[in-house]
Amino acid sequence: MNIIADQSVIDAVVLEVEDPAAAAAFYEAAFGLGDRLRVRESAAATSGFRGYILSLVVAQPGTVDSLIGSAVEAGASVLAPAKKSFWGYGGVVQAPDGAIWKIATSAKKDTGPFTREIQDFVVLLGVENVKATKRFYVDKGLRVGKSFGSKYVEFDTAPSAVKLALYGRRAAAKDAGVAAEGSGSHRMAFTGGAGAFTDPDGFVWEAADA
Template sequence: MTLSTDIITVGVPDVSAAHAFYASAFSAAADDGRNAELDLHGTGRLAFRRIDELAAACGADPATSGFRGYVLSSIVQRPAEVRALLDAATAGGATVVKPARKEFFGEFAAVHRAPDGAVWKLAAASKKDKGPVPAVPRPTETAVFLGVAGPKASKVFYEALGMVADHDYGDKFVDFAVSAGACRLGLLPRRALAGDAGVDGQGEGFSALALTHTAGSREEVDALLAAADSAGGRVTAPAAPTGGGGYAGRFTDPDGHHWRVATSA
């Protein structure tokens, strides 16, 4: 039993518009022909749902304002790829929050706000453009960073669900080992996360985000929901059969971030 971030679902005003933007921004293809889901070049999947429908599924009020408490990130090899991704995003209607540049500690990064309101950080694993730059930037990782009250306490919760810390800097930053085909999960204090992204940390209401773990069996779904409940989370939708022979339930972590655990249909 190990929780993994297999699908990032973003609540958006218009699913077709969001799909078109992200497909263009990341040169990503629809996953298995599903128009509302994209394969991020083997580093996880990105899905879209109308924000009111996602809120209803999560048992939340759809009202949202300001910072939503998370930052999504695409990590590529070279600075030139960061520039290319930022150019593609802005061409599709994204707003530049931080231009592409070397940060104080040497990281080369940029931040934009997508048309749906999600904040994206684009970062390079290398500080220099070594080797040929591909025509289509392909991420080495996709990550989701959650703003939490205390990363140390939040780490304990996620470890109870089988996750293993990869980098642990106490209450400054924690992230977890990532499995093949999944997205990385990281934890930062909410204010620090907003500051790193260059956005105002004030915000309230629905995050317009849900993370999905694809379980291998109904028993795993039940075990993860039970573990979340015991570790201080809250089961918001008990496990039940879904259309097409699937089985799913939902929970929130102690900071209110939404998760779905489901078997594939």
């Protein structure tokens, strides 16, 4: 049964961690995402790449460096040092709980004093079949914002606090700087108006009041 578009808003991303107090302290110090990111205790088995990247989009390189710096100071490890590329400037870190974070901007140089403001919080799912997973989410009522065939899909979840995008699993792993192999729990869930279901790649959605 389809849901209407405004029910597809994502309220928060929930990370399952072994030590919720330590994870909450890390994320507050590193990024300060507030209610958009939640943690809860779990000892579910997982290994290798968990199949997703949490991406923070910011205005300029100084903000990228500031957020990566605070994450590393709080205990994150660097997977890909921040650097310029043809698309902008960014780097990748791994949190102590194992989640992978990419902090990036389309700007290649600072144009003024930087802040720590995060423009967009995007969850990039690395999926086995982009077209099939796209169809699944469209059937759930999500609108496609951008689509590049079987390569990349970004959904229009406005006015959501969190955005959702799809990428091929191997391409996502390469972007994160890790091997694509992995198994077990994703240790991540969404909460929002879409109700409770599991997508074709095993990512779990929960009702907003779960």
